[in-house]
Amino acid sequence: MSTVTDRQAISHRSTDRQSAxxQSAxxQSAxxxxxxxxxxxxxxxxxxxxxxLLLFNIVLGPIAITLAALALLRGTSRRGRAVLGLALxxxxxAILAVTTATSHGVLIDLRS
Numbered sequence: 001m002s003t004v005t006d007r008q009a010i011s012h013r014s015t016d017r018q019s020a021x022x023q024s025a026x027x028q029s030a031x032x033x034x035x036x037x038x039x040x041x042x043x044x045x046x047x048x049x050x051x052x053l054l055l056f057n058i059v060l061g062p063i064a065i066t067l068a069a070l071a072l073l074r075g076t077s078r079r080g081r082a083v084l085g086l087a088l089x090x091x092x093x094a095i096l097a098v099t100t101a102t103s104h105g106v107l108i109d110l111r112s
Contacts, residue, residue, distance in 0.1 A: 038074035041067045045085025052092035061096065064089030 045067035052060030068086035076082050103109075 034074060035077055038071045038076035039078045041071035041074070042076045042078040042082035042085060045071060046081045046088065047085075049085045049088025049092060053088060053095060057092045057096035057099075061089045061092035064092070 045064045048060050048067065049064035052064055064085050068082045068089060071082040072079065072086075100106075
């Protein structure tokens with residue numbers, strides 16, 4: 001009787017270990033997917049912040065800032081690109097502010 005109980009206990013432990021290994025693998029896979037998504041956000045913030053310096057500052061600047069902040073909050077492994085995207089987004093809004101101030105508040109002049 002004790003042999004049967006011992007076998008059941010061993011079987012139960014190995015099933016628990018396999019279940020724990022499977023859960024750990026699922027957690028690692030989800031973590032890798034989250035990091036890959038955050039890396040994509042970092043790259044997107046950089047790629048949108050760069051043309052945002054010259055074109056569509058009012059749209060691309062805030063989008064670059066938002067994507068960079070999300071990437072940094074989610075723990076991207078491409079932290080440099082996220083910080084650069086954040087800086088480019090802020091710079092594009094600063095350029096927009098300076099351009100607007102020097103043109104006396106006119107964003108687009110359709111008369112010329």
